[in-house]
Amino acid sequence: MWADDLGNNKYQIKNIPFYAYGLNYDDIVYAEAESEDLKPEIKRLIKPSGHQTLRVIFTGDTSKEENINTIESIRTEHVGYEGLNDSQFALNVTPEGDYNQLYDALEELEEKGILSFETCEARVEGSFDDEPPE
Numbered sequence: 001m002w003a004d005d006l007g008n009n010k011y012q013i014k015n016i017p018f019y020a021y022g023l024n025y026d027d028i029v030y031a032e033a034e035s036e037d038l039k040p041e042i043k044r045l046i047k048p049s050g051h052q053t054l055r056v057i058f059t060g061d062t063s064k065e066e067n068i069n070t071i072e073s074i075r076t077e078h079v080g081y082e083g084l085n086d087s088q089f090a091l092n093v094t095p096e097g098d099y100n101q102l103y104d105a106l107e108e109l110e111e112k113g114i115l116s117f118e119t120c121e122a123r124v125e126g127s128f129d130d131e132p133p134e
Contacts, residue, residue, distance in 0.1 A: 022122030050095030053120040074105035
């Protein structure tokens with residue numbers, strides 16, 4: 001993840017998380033590095049930003065350009081996205097955006113077999129994964 005260092009082990013996330021649950025663009029987190037040669041690891045969420053994340057994977061044999069066109073066809077001014085590769089994308093809904101509208105559009109595309117998607121709210125308390133921390 002990319003983040004702005006706010007000092008005192010506080011960071012503001014500056015990309016759309018691809019793999020984490022319960023973290024979103026612009027959230028402020030507390031992170032520590034286990035040693036000076038390692039990057040900080042997020043320990044807890046300090047302040048949620050109000051942004052919401054959805055992850056999409058296109059299921060057909062379509063090009064990146066076709067997949068972006070599909071996203072653009074359902075995107076509003078309050079929805080941004082980043083691509084991990086040709087078929088996987090993370091979508092960010094700003095606090096001003098209509099999360100339910102985007103969710104409904106994705107659900108329609110999923111029913112047509114075009115893509116699969118997931119919401120990214122926290123799955124397990126105390127973890128940014130879908131499994132309990134070790």
